[in-house]
Structures are given as C-alpha cells and as structure tokens.
Amino acid sequence: MTDATPRRIRLDALAFGGDYNPDQWPEEVWHEDVRLMREAGVNLVSLPVFSWPQLETSPGVYDWEWLDRVIEVLWAGGIRIDLATATATPPAWLVRAHPEMLPWDADGRRLEFGSRQAYCPSSPVWREHVGRMARAMAERYGQHPAVALWHISNEYGDHVARCWCPESAAHFRRWLEARYGDLDGLNEAWGVNVWGQRYTAWTQIEPPRRATGPVNPTQLLDFERFGSDALLELFRIEVDVLREVTPELPVTTNFMSLFRELDYWRFAEHEDLVTDDAYPDPADPHAHVPAALNYGLMRSLKGGQPWLLLEQAASAVSWRDVNVPKAPGRMRVDSLQAIAHGSDGAMFFQWRQARYGQEKFHSAMLGHRGESSRSFQETAALGRELQRLAAVRGTRVRSRVALVVDWDSWWATSATESLPSQRLSWLQQTRDWHAALHALGHPVDTVRATGPFEGYDLVVVPNLYVTDAAQAAALEAYAVGGGTVVVGPFSGVVDTTEKVHPGGAPGPLRALLDIEVDEPWPVADGSVERIALDGARYDAPVWTEWIEAGHEASVVAGFAGGVLDGRPAITRRSHGAGTAWYLGAVLEIDGLVAVMRRALAHAGLPARDRTDPHLEAVTRADDRTDYTFVLNHGPRELTLDVPEGATDLLADGVVAARLVLPPLGVAVLASPRASKPPFITLSDTTE
Template sequence: MSSTPWLRRDGTPRLEYGADYNPDQWPREVWDDDVRRMREAGVTIVSLAIFSWARIEPADGSFDFGWLDEAMDLLHANGILVDLATATASPPPWLTLAHPEILPVDKQGNTIWPGGRQHWRPTSPVFRTYALRLVRAIASRYQDHPALTAWHVNNELGCHNVFDYSDDAARAFRAWLQDRYKTIDALNDAWATAFWSQRYTAWDEILPPRQAATHPNPGQQLDFKRFSSDALKDYLIAEREVLRSFTPDVPVTTNFMVMGESKNMDYADWAAEVDFVSNDHYRQPGPRSADELSFSANLVGNIAGGRPWFLMEHSTSAVNWQPINLAKRPGELERDSLLHVAHGADAVCFFQWRQSRGGAEKYHSSMLPHAGADSALFRSVVALGDRLKELAPVAGSPRTPARVAIVFDWQSWWASELDSHPTNRLRYRREAFDWYVALMDQGFRADVVPLSTDLSAYDVVIAPVLYVVPASLSTRLSAYVAGGGHLVTTYFSGIVDERDQVWLGGYPGALRDLLGIRIEEFAPLPDNERAHLDNGLTGTMWTDRIDVTDPAVEVLASYKSGDVAGRPAVTRRAVGNGSAAYVSTRLGPEGLGVILTDLAERAGLTPDLPADLRGRVELAQRGDFRFLINRTDDPVDISALSPSAPTLAARGVAVISA
C-alpha cells in the first residue's frame, strides 16, 4: 500500500498527528516547552504561519523571516514535519489602509472592514498582486527546508468572504458569464429575462445579485453562486501554481470545510486542484452530532476519491463560536478523531496546539489547554497519540466502497434552497443526512458521494432532493436503472434543468418517465400539519399529489389524511432487474428506516451488521480494517464481530481485521 501522499520520508505507514501552531503568538522561551510537549504527545506534523502575514511582512515589501526560520529549524530538530501556510488568509493593516479597494462589499453595498479575518475580495487584482508576492517570498525562502512536507494555501477559503458584490466582482462575474454563455441572447434565455422586463442588451448591464426590491432573478442567483465558488477555486489555483514553480515535488493542499451548512464552495469540483484533500470539521450541538461528523467525513473520503485525506482541524473539546460552547465528554476526543480515520483520514490535527491567551479564539480548546500539561485534556491528547501509533498500519488504506450510495449534489443544494419556492422550510443537506442516519440505524454501510461518481458500482443509489437534473443526468440515471441498479429519490427532484428552468409536462420533470408517476401541483405542508400514511408513518413539510402513469409502478404506501388522502406517498417502478422508487414526504430517519427495510429487501440487499448492533454501532471499513464505532453512551457487546475484545466502551472505537 502506498504511503501517505504528503509524507516525504522513508514511506513507513504512519497516521500523522498534530495541530495549527502559532509560535508568533508567544515569547521565544515558550517554544522549547511547546516542542517538548509535542514530542510527549506524539505530534508528528504542524500547520505553521496560517495567520502570520503581518508578522512576516510588517511593511510593504519588507520581510522578516527570522522568527519563522527559527521555528522551522526547531520543529525539524525535534522530528516534526511542517505543513507551511502561505499566510495570505488575512491581509495586514498596512495593506488595507493603502488599498481599501481590496475589501469585500456585501449585497447591501456595505464595505466589510478589517478587524476580523478574511477581509479581501477573491476577484481583486490588487489583492492578488500582493498575496502572490508573499507566496513567492515564502516559497523561495523555504523551498529546500527539510521540515517542509506540504504547502497550505490560504485558510478555509470562502469561510467569510465567498460572496463579494463589489465592482471587481461585477467585472469578474461578467467575464465568467461570457465564458459560460458566449452570447447575451443565450444568457437572456437561460435567465428567463423576459420576466419582469429584465432583458439585457449588453454585458456591462449585468450586476451581481445585489440587494433588490424583491426576489432577484433565480438564474442570476444560481450563477452567482457558481461563479463565487469558481472565483475562489481560481484563486487557489493561482497560489498553487506559484508554489509548484518553486517546489514541483511538494504537495499542495487547502483546508475544505465539509460540515454542517457550509455549502457555498463546491468542494467536489475543487478536489482535482489539490494534491491531497484536507478538511476542517467542528461538531454541531444536537442529539445526532457524532452522526453528522460521520456523514461529513464519509463525504470527504469520497470527494477524495477513496484515497487517504488530511483532517486539518477539529477541536479537542469546546469551541468558542457557538451560542453555548460545551466541553466534550470522556471518550469523545478519541471517538471523533477515529471516526475521521475510519472514513479515510491519514492525519488527525486540531486547532490549535497551545490555547491562546488573548484574541477572538482564546476560549477555543486546544491540545495544550490553559490548564497546562497537568490536565485531563492533555492526558487525553497524549493517549490519542499513543492510539494513533498503534493504528499506524491503517495508514494508506483506501476506503472500502459500500453497496449503497447517497448522492450529494452542490448544484441541487444551492438551487433547491433559493427563494420563491413552494416552501422555504426545505433543507437539502438535512434530507440527505436523514437517509444516512436511517441506513446506519438499519445496519447498512453507505457512501456519501459527489454526483460525478461512477454510480454503476452501487446496488442502491439514493438521490434525495435531486432538484437540478440536466438531460444528460436523466439519461445517466435511466441507464443505471436499466442496468439493474435500484434508484431511490424524493420530493422536489427532477424539477429543473441546469438553468433552473422547469421541465414542462408535470413533475418530477426529468425523472417523470423513469419513476412512472406524474404530479400536477406540489402540496407543501404548513408547520403545524402532518401527513399520515397507511403504513403508520407520519410525514412533514411536503407532500405530492401523485398520479401513477405506468402500470409497472407499485404503490408501497398511500396517504390517508389531508388533501392528498388516497394518493400514493411512496412508489416503486420495476425496470427489468432494476427499479426506481419515489418518496414524496419528509419522514425523518425513523420513518425512512421503515421504507429502507422494504426497499432493501426488494433489491436483495442485506444489512452489514447483525441485528443486535444495528442502531447502536456504526461500521466503517478501510482495506483490511473494520472500525466499530459506539454511537451510544453505554457499553455495547460486540462479541459477534470481535471475540477477542467483546465489549465496546461508551463512545468507544474498536478496530478489527476485516
């Protein structure tokens, strides 16, 4: 098995372990204690200089690398690799004072001022000139340093500045549109500008979707989302090319943010632009917090194409930016870390190494907390380092594909949640996550995959809220079903093409013939209404007035209440050895579990876990290693799968041979 792609040493398998390191926040005498404690904890790698532009370049064109030289040398002397950042994430005060035109502008026309971070326009030519000058200076300085193992472009691109409505953005947006549509007539057709007298006669008339009197053009909104993701990707490529010109053999990455509702960057599209995928993940509060972590890590692993990836940031305990910031409970630090490893991470890193004394993130947990090394948290950090050393043989192992895939599509995420829709309660990611939880509850492994994935390898493909379906995708899904695959999709799927224009003739539009159903009008539900099904399930948020149009369609459940009473709620159309099923209401994980049991049986699919572990244990697999993750707060008997270690501790993780 190949070694971790960013490890430039002897190739021995190793799970990297570390954190963001910010020595410039501390006096020099603290650094020696830092590296001593790092070695005690088993740290092998740190990300360095992420927010150090003002320290590296304290004045225009004047560089101070002395402190960074010393930090790099110290880390190398202690056997610690460096993922060196380009330091461009936040421009220094002297730059924004001299060039306020690099500052982003919000949709109301307000300038986003310095004082926080990421106060720069992705499309600003002035910002790019200064930023790439800095990248060249850093790359030239450290291209041959023995500690350098990877380059870290910027930081969390788009976390705070993805949507910029400035004049720079307007010019870049027009250029992007010209490249996409070629002619103004093609754009007018795509955006349906005959509506509300919006027809354009020249490219210069087009603006970003700034604050409007009422609902901005949906085609304009969707294309601005696409453009904004592409603008950041273009900036990533610009830094990457500078780095490769100095160090063609040093891998380049940047930290994605596949987690929660961070939806504005199409990471599946970005993945090809980095040498290895990295991700930051922070758990959200709630009863299924760890399951959301699993969902995100699973998606990252498939964005990475099943290859190992780098967990660049997560937290040892509490964060600082939630309304109420709760410390992690015993076992959660290790469980959260190993969940990422289970889904393909070959590096486990935190923000940050030493907890800050001041600044906005001083109450964000770290590997070395305010309480110091004599603390339960640091002892847990050391214990995790020891566990990762034991699991070193896992490094380099690819994710083992499941038999079920959940399709995740950024285009449908963006477009399905635009305004002026049948309901504003729809949440694309929530529906996909519900299916993931339902599969885990029923004992199935599943892959969360980008739409570009080859689906033919999967027995069952679930495509929830697949709102955007170009003709080519409709053909592709039909071929999948005709080839014996089992497709499951949901309400508000197949509705529009890539221009966000409705497929005419009745819903679900592009999937209507494949599913063998027709819907004339949507039937969303008010918040206080429920839809009762004849199989005992209850739906919320959405229903459909379904008519069956193909005699091959079997009605698996019908509505028995409301305006849709007597109409189908869940359908399945057999196509040779394949099938296409439709679920027309939001059922939540529990209700979906009932549907899944039926659909899986019809597809000849059996659970991956024995009955007594379903709902309590998650199973993930990498090569020859199976990860059993306790989803509960109680010990679980896993003797059926692991006779030598029959008990899985509360919130524990066991790794056994496949």
C-alpha cells in the same frame, strides 16, 4: 505530474498534531513546545497560517529569520510541517494601501479590517499579492525536508464566501459572458420576459443585491456558481505557483465539511490531498451522525483516497452561543471516528491554547494549565494509541451505498424565496436520508449525480431539483445495469437555467421512474400528512406530492388521510436488471428508516433489525485485511455481535463473537479480508 496523479503527503505514520502559532509566544516557549510535542507523539504541525504581517512587515520587506528558527527547532525534534502560504488574511498595510480590495455585503456596505478574510475574492490587487506571497514562501522553504505538505489559505468562504463590490460585479459580468456568450444567450437563460428584466448591455447587470421583491432565481443560482468559482480561481493561483516552484510537494486547502458556499467536487480536482475541519457539537448527542456524512464526502471527493482531519477541537470551541466542553473520552471517539471514515490522522486546532485574541477560549491540545491540563493528558493518550493503528494508514473504506451530493440543487433550493415551500431543506433532507442508512448499519460514500456508481449496490438521491440529461442518463444506466436507486421529492424539476422541464417533474428522470408529479403539495405549518407502509403509518410534516404512477411503476405505499388519501406516495419501477424508487414526501426519521430498510433488502444488502443511533461500524481495508472500527458514541454500554476471532488493535487481544463496548468505547477489529465487509449488529442481550 498532473492533477490526476496526486502527490502524497511526506509522512510515514498517521498524522497527529495541530495548528501551531509560535509567533504568539516568546522563543523560549518553542523549545518547551517541541519537548511536549514529542512526549505527546506529535509528528505534524500546521504553520504559519495567519502570519503574513510578521513575514512581510511592509511591502517587499521580509523577516524570515524567526520562521527559519521555528522550522529548524521543529525539524530537530522530528516534527514535520504542513506549511501554510500565510495568505489566509491580508496584512493591514496592504488593506490600507488598497481599501478597494475590501469586500462588500449584499446591502452595499464595505466590511472593515479587524477580523480575517478581509478581501474580495475577485480583487486583482489581492490576487496579485497572494500569488507573490505564495511564490516567496515556495522559494524560501519549498526544498526544506521538514515540509510535508502545502497548506493554501485557510477555510475559504468561512467569513467571505460572496462579495457584492464593484470589482465583484465586473467579474460576475465577465463570468456570465463566458458562460452565455452574448446577451441574447443570457436573456434566454434568465427568462427575463418575466417581470420585465431584459438586459441590453452587460453594464446593466449587477450582483443580486437586496431588491424590492423576489430576485430572478436564475440570477441567484448563477451568482452562487460564480461565487464558488471566484474562490476556486483564487485557490488555483496559489496551486499553479506552488506546482511551478515545488512540483514534488502535495497541496491542500482545508475544507469545512458539507459546506454550502463552495462546490468541493470542483475544488478537490485541483488538490492532492483532501483535508477537513470538523467541529461536531458536544452538546448534541447525535452530532456524530452528520459528522459521518461529512467524512463520507471527504473520502469521496477524490474517489475514495484517504483524506486528513486537519482541524478539530480538543474540547470546547469559542464561537457557539454556548461552548460546551467535550466530556472525557469524547475527543478520543471523535478522532477515531474520522480515522474510521478514511482520515489518515487526527489533527487539532490548536497545539497551545492562546492567551489573547478571538480564540483564547478555544480549547487546545495543550490547555492554559500546560501539561497538567486535561486536554493534554487526553491528546497525549490518543497520540500513543494512534501508533497502534499504523496498519490502517493508506487503507480505504468499504461502502456499498452512495448518496448524491449536488451543489446546484442545494444552491437553487436555498437561494430563492420563489419556491412552493421554504420548509423544504436540501441539507436537512440529505442529512436525514443519511441518518436512516447510518441507523441501519451502513457507512455512506457520496457521489456526483453523474456518478461514477460502479461498486455500489444502492444509490440514494435525496433531492436533485436541478437535473440535466447527463445526470438522468447516468442514473438510468446504473439501474439498467442492476443497481437500486432511490430518488427523493422535488427532483427533476428544473434544468440548469432554472426552467421547469417540459411536462413538469420529474423531467429527464421520467424514463427512469415512470411517474408524473402533477403538483407539489407542501404541508401547512402545524399540519402533518401520513403515508401507510407495511402496516404502519409515518409522518410527512413538510412536503407531499400528487403523483401519477405509469404502467411500469408499482405503488409501494400510499398516503393515508387528507386530500391525497389513497394516492401513491412511494413507487418502484423494475428497470432493466435494477430498480428505481421514488419517494414523494419528506418523511421523519422512522419513516425513512422503514423506506431504506426496504431499499437495502431489494439491493441485497443487510440491515440492522435493531437500531441504536450511537452505534457505528466502519471497515477500512487493504488487499488482505479488514479493519473494522466499532464505535459507541453513547452514554450506555452496548453488547454487539461481531465476527469471532478478530484481533482488537486497541486492546492487544482476540475478541469473541460477542463484544461489550463501554460508553464512548472503540474497538478496531483486524481480520482477513472477506468478500463483504463485516456487518456489526446489536446483540439480543443489549437492553
């Protein structure tokens, strides 16, 4: 098998369970755990994520017996295992024997042992031991029938995403030499004639530590790329070992949703199953909206294949300033939202709530009160409910809209202070564009800027600051072929070496958009610019641009007031059989909803006339059946117009054309697959 033919998880139902840490409990508790797991419907647990010191007690001395017994107890209870390689953090004996493997921060301070991820990703000592431990685990347990999946490390980059130690510096130099070939190539790429930064020997180059002033932006961007690649190399060491020893078993590592530090497009290429850890904040009434974007990314990383929510909280977490518990029903709707968006299960951190350590106040499926705890009662009810949804396992989400996610542009616009404004946020812009589409009723996939775009009627590009010819060509070909593309501000500005494109923005996107950006016009703090669209005015509090529209571009909206009064703000160009739009401002959500409504109509897609941010509808489907999840994330009842005659899998009944969903209510409507996915709208009777 190759990376292109993913191995499937060894599980014949939706996954339900959580992280299990039996080494924190006496052995008699294990049997009680399995009894309660069976009662709750648990069929998968993750272990032993942080147990390296208990498994290898000193160099080369292993104690497997306790884990052998745990695995047998679980397997006897019919529970499969997402088996971790236990390499999430090093044991103390390894750190003390090799203190040089500890990471450094940007100020040159070595970070001490005492938390987790106490390692430099580039350390050859760490890499050697990681590969050895993975091999030991694979040889010991790789043939056990309980093992459903390999779980490599844990949340790469969560605590140490970048390291500035001497070993990382040497690795960075090797990475740069491989990228640029020689110093002339590096000096040209980095534009070193600015501020006298020319290098005449590789040893003169260091990671971008704290300096006397702004650091070269290309050096900063390359260090972000390098940091992601260094962790990817570390991941691949274990992938290669596991595929050598257990070629039939799938591998994963748990992602952390839309996470800046790691280019998940590249990580996902080397794993069989995408898994995610998601912790939307219960104190935020709209946390489900960015969660939907995160899940859109997860299902898109491997071309729409089902993924798995590997961690979430049953109630409160332990790491926010204020850790608000989940209200009754919130855990259920959060779990079913992930399944709606393509997850083939709902897993938690963790099974049994810890009594000590840093996470003793983090909620669990089985709370401190045991089976009397609210969290156990609610998770057990969810486990029973998931059995009703067995038919959705393996199905795929139907989406006609895609959003471009590009890590180079994210890194480049957030790593440097040498930009026209520090108020322009790639992440916030991306979330806001998604939120507008979410409000209008569309689940959104994500794509690279080079596609593939097949199957989508609308592609939106909130920001593509770093743009190359291949990306521009792919977007242009999509438009020529009949697609609708919407490009956001500050796109097409620089190439992959942070050089402004000849003629300025939009650089290689010029042929697609037929505009010129004469000058970015960021908005001063405390000020607001406005655009006029369809008889209404919308605020642009962060960013505007001086745009010149070409002969082939029509002006859809202009600025209203201020220096840019009357100048183009939104343009549209008919391009082949399709259309390319450009939005030269950062708009607040009501303005984005208006723009996306226009774009959806132009693409031939429906949009809700009335919007409610708490309403969400997502359809998963196989060849014969649509499974439409309708979710009410809000505190009040919603009345919805839905396709008549569908069967609600959660209620054992046929629904009428008007569906009433209580607060935090969910329906899963099964109906024969239609040419277009069902479109759910608010009924006129909803207040």
